[in-house]
Amino acid sequence: MTSGTPTSSARAVTLEQPTLGAACEAIADALEREALVTVFGRCTVDYEGRASSTLEAGDRHVMLKPDGAALVHTDEGQQPVNWQPPGCTHDVFCDRAGDDIDANGAETLVLESGRPTPDERLCVRFQDVLQVSAFSGTDENELTLSGTEEDLRQRILEEPTLLEAGFRPLATERETAAGAVDIYGEDAAGRTVVVELKRRRVGPDAVGQLRRYVDALERDLHADADVRGILVAPSVTDRADRLLVDHGLEFVSLEPTSE
Template sequence: MGCRESGEDYYKIVNIHIYKNLDELKDLLNKYIYHKDHIIIIVGYMKIIYRGRASSEADYARRLLMIKPDGTLLIHEARGRDPVNWQPPGSICSFGIENQELKLRCQRQQYNEEVIVYFKDLFHIGVAILDVSNFFEVKGVERDIVDQIISTGLPIDRNAKLVGKEISTPHGKIDLVYINNERNIMYIIEVKNEKAGVAAVDQLRRYVEYMKQHSRGRNIIGVLIANGISDEAIKLILTYDFIFLNIRNLRIIKRERKLDTYLKDSSVNSLSS
């Protein structure tokens, strides 16, 4: 397994067939992580282990893995837009060797979460320098929906009062926060101007968990507002006891609804189209 580099400065291919030297490869990949200006792209036969609030394991399979300069980890399979596993910006990633296999460990120390990846075989390794655009801003539907909610009130609780907009957290900015003091409820609102997938629900979950640590005993309810939702994402909505609102018709999947009811109800199924 060699680690000679070839290619232009903005994209280099690591030759993994020249030498069988995992130590050299490990050191090379860690060098790119520590430089904090390269994206590492690996296609290989890998096993994924997650440890944190729960635990899970995905056996060896051919997958694509990316590590971004800000610590983001994304692992993809052949289908679907959303990664099968991921860690957010700020994660600490490092390569090592265990049982004659290359090993990647990405940790979120503050929340005691980690993803461990074992590579039984490697097909491609590349390192790229990409640009960061500073001219993008939220326009159109997403901003319009946020403004509409602010002007007309939260559709699911007209007595709730807006207490915050674009609230900064370690996981990103919460779009809107509403509180109903009489019911002791805090609503965490995440707005997407596209069809929501697993990543959107997981992002909302991270916001809710963060706010629970700072809410002084309030009942925290996550609300996802999006232009449709995938079947995988709606399963998580129901699992986490969140609320989903469809931008197109503001139809609500009630928190008390069960998954089998959702799957049998064609009118609700249309939300994911």
């Protein structure tokens, strides 16, 4: 073997236009080996659980992950049309659905994925399978992400004057009766300051959240306490701005990263 591209232990096994029986066998084997399985073909999809849904026949791409997740994708949209979260149990079998009017006695390949709590189940029934694949590989590395709310918090803690001159952070995630406050501190005059951080432009919900924290702290610290509430985000919507004014809250424009 010549040196060059490092050899990966990853494998991909593919069946093209398999019979339903061959597809069933291959999928069962791949699930057993904890491979990631994909199936493309014409299918119907039914879901019953937190809600319920049905989807008539169409050509779709199904992915079964070894952690129990299931995804049904059409040729459109970022989101799967149907899915099942991780932790589910996958099952595959061939079924001669004589009773099923739609199937009309023809054999079908059935993928089922379900879990007990909450009780929910996804059933994908293939009339026709064009491809089955089984993938195995390794993925040791984690995603590193920046531009998050956590980055915004670090930015303020490292340079509190970004919020305002004289601001002193005293705690993060300080608990109140209404939940944990992002940053808790004092201003130059010694008044208590509650800071709510948002990584992007915010609407009314964020103002409501800040208001609950301020109210809770004014109670915790006794009635005469004067607590300032500051919302920190790149920008606010008009409605949110009006709510801020109505409730005597403040806004500071700041982004998660300096550029």
